[in-house]
Amino acid sequence: MHKTSIRIALLLALIPASSVFAAESIWYKQNDPLNTEIELPPAVGASTDNYSACTASDYQDLLTLSDVAEAALCNNPQTREAYANAKVQAAQLGVAKSAYLPTLTDNVGANQNYSNPASVTRGSSYNTLSNSIVASYLLYDFGNRDATLENARQLLQAASATQNSTVQAVLLAAVKAYYQTQSAIAALSATLEAERAAEESFKSADAKYKAGVSTPADKLQAQTAFAQATLTRITAEGTLRTAYGTLANVMGLNANRVVRLVPSNNQLATQDIGQDIDSLITLAQQRRPDLLASEAQVRAAQASIDASKAAAKPTVSLSTSNNYQDGTNFTSNNTSSLGVTVSIPLFGGYSPTYKIRSAEAAAEVKAAQRDSLRLQISLDVWTAYQSLRTANESIKSAEALVASAKESSRVAIGRYKAGVGNIIDTLNAQSSLASANQQKIQAMLNWDIARASLAQSIGALDNAMIQSLPEASSQVDSQSVDSSKVQP
Secondary structure (H helix, E strand, O other), rough: HHHHHHHHHHHHHHHHHHHHHHHHHHHHOOOOOOOOOHOOOOOOHOOOOHHHHOOOOOOOEOHHHHHHHHHHHHHHHHHHHHHHHHHHHHHHHHHHHHHHOEEEEEEEEEEEEEEOOOOOOOOOOEEEEEEEEEEEEEEEOOOOOHHHHHHHHHHHHHHHHHHHHHHHHHHHHHHHHHHHHHHHHHHHHHHHHHHHHHHHHHHHHHHHHHHOOOOOOHHHHHHHHHHHHHHHHHHHHOOOOOHHHHHHHOOOOOOOOOEOOOOOOOOOOOOOOOOHHHHHHHHHHOOOOHHHHHHHHHHHHHHHHHHHHOOOOOEEEEEEEEEEEOOOOOOOEEEEEEEEEEEEOOOOOOOHHHHHHHHHHHHHHHHHHHHHHOOOOOHHHHHHHHHHHHHHHHHHHHHHHHHHHHHHHHHHHHHHHHOOOOOOHHHHHHHHHHHHHHHHHHHHHHHHHHHHHHHHOOOOHHHHHHOOOOOOOOOOOOOOOHHHOOOO
């Protein structure tokens, strides 16, 4: 046969196989033939088709808590990683489903052969062309495929629940960063107010000293208090810069990215917990996504045990093949076959035994991890519950403390200016007011974070919950501070 003829014949023989391969490639690019994507969780943020909508914002406007949460979900790499892991498990589910389908293989070969010089056809050469198509189908395997499929399905459910847990963790981090930034803004405003009051006291003491009605000690004490207030204000500015960097980082932006927040409101809201702690713990153990993921991993490990046991048992397969061979020096040969194959594993060097033991031990590990997580969830709910109760009571006490300290400071300053009070009482009253304002700010921050933490601890922190949270409730009776001046 001429070499050109061999190439043409080889090309024709490849057409059926290449057509099948091309069709499978089209399915890969355009579709999901085994419908595994319907079991994927909803995509989040940058994993969705509207990724451009997430990245379209330049974050130059004043941002609300909802804006911060949306940016965190859109840009935070953790959400993309969680969704990618879910897609990996969906693909593995497709691999497990494919075991229920037959396999088809086309083997094509072309050879240029040279005869042995000692043969009858001394010095001659000949060409051969072969094409073998083999189809096989697994009829029965004692449940190995079923167990493998169940394992893949449970791992996909675990990946889906893990994605939900990741989303809630990102949301909680965004909520904490937002409230901590608003608290730092309020703290800076309070330190500015305390610095102005200390400066006013220093000027008053200095004026009295120059007028000869005050001692040098009064002036020096007022000057020291003023310097201390200035140092406190500088520290608050640094804390605010750090808070802004953390907030930008949680939003998936560089830490030096300038963001601006809506001004905090002046509402002091407390929340009565409508459920007792026992019902909250029960609810958390029913809906926490990380526990759901752990439960799915336990079921996957149990299915892996069944798969390991079934792998050590016989399999029954059906196969059919067609073999075509053509050559220069012999006639064409075309043979077909159909048969049933029973594969019986007799001895595998004890490998199946130890694979089963390994799978059983792995299932014990997953069960222990699930039980440990269940205990941790009860502690998470308990801690968040008590923190919210404490924050509720602290807010009421902080309000009373601020009111009392404010009145005391007003009276002390008035008495000192009237010449009937001393500088020590005045500075102490101003220090108490500054401390009361800081305690009030911290109490409101604790309340804001405790409410979000309690929602996350029971698996209920989502966009709807974010919408119900206050924009910020940490506020002091002082002039609003331009926080953009202390940003990087």
